[in-house]
Amino acid sequence: MHFRNAYPASCGGPAANSFRYGIARTITKALGVILMSLTSVAMSQAADITYGVNLPVGPGGVTGFVTTDGTLGTIQNANLVDWSLLLNDGSTTFTLTGPLSGNNSAQNNFGLTATATTLSVSLTSGWRLQNPCVTCGGPWLYFNSGGTPDIWLSAGGAQINVTPASGTYVVGTVAAPTAVPEPSSVALAALGFAAVLWKKRTQRPSAMGS
Helix, strand or coil: CCCCCCCCHHHCCHHHHHHHHHHHHHHHHHHHHHHHHHHHHHHHCCCCEEEEEEEEECCEEEEEEEEECCCCEEECHHHEEEEEEEEECCCCEEEEECCCCCCCCEEEECCEEECCCEEEEECCCCEEEECCCCCCCCCEEEECCCCCCCEEEECCCCCEEECCCCCEEEEEECCCCCCCCCHHHHHHHHHHHHHHHHHHHHCCCCCCCC
16 A cells, blocks of 8 residues: 655645745745834934923023924924924923924024934024014013024013023033834844745754655
């Protein structure tokens, strides 16, 4: 009597190896597609950057944050995503908010520059924020571009100002970021793990002799 040279999948014969190979190829292709998609998204989208603000101005100051769309270098009006700035003029306080935090103020930027860790304004170009609109007469924060470079604010009470030592002023800073794995890195690690697992399984000796 003759028997076909075949082994059940559970015995690790050629059919089992073929099955494992097919599964491994499917998993590898799926992880490859995920990896390419995540990498494409990461490359096409710059992450927002939020700069913390803590500026003394005379007897008061400004605290809060400004968020950009991640653009580095010269910042245009459209690159400012949001802000929330608490003005304190020494007698009154008022918070100017951007589109995502209440939208009670407008801004007009002529001199902002961003790096990965600082947001600066040129006082020879200027930046103005005011409630409810620029030149509307409400509480305001001016990085002045006229006359002597200086910073003015009013929360609805007194008008106060300070004259910085230079014509470029750091508005906000970013703390050193905490390292977080990128989604593409996680997908790459998973792809490598799947490849190692597939190799080990295909090299496993047959459970039955020939």
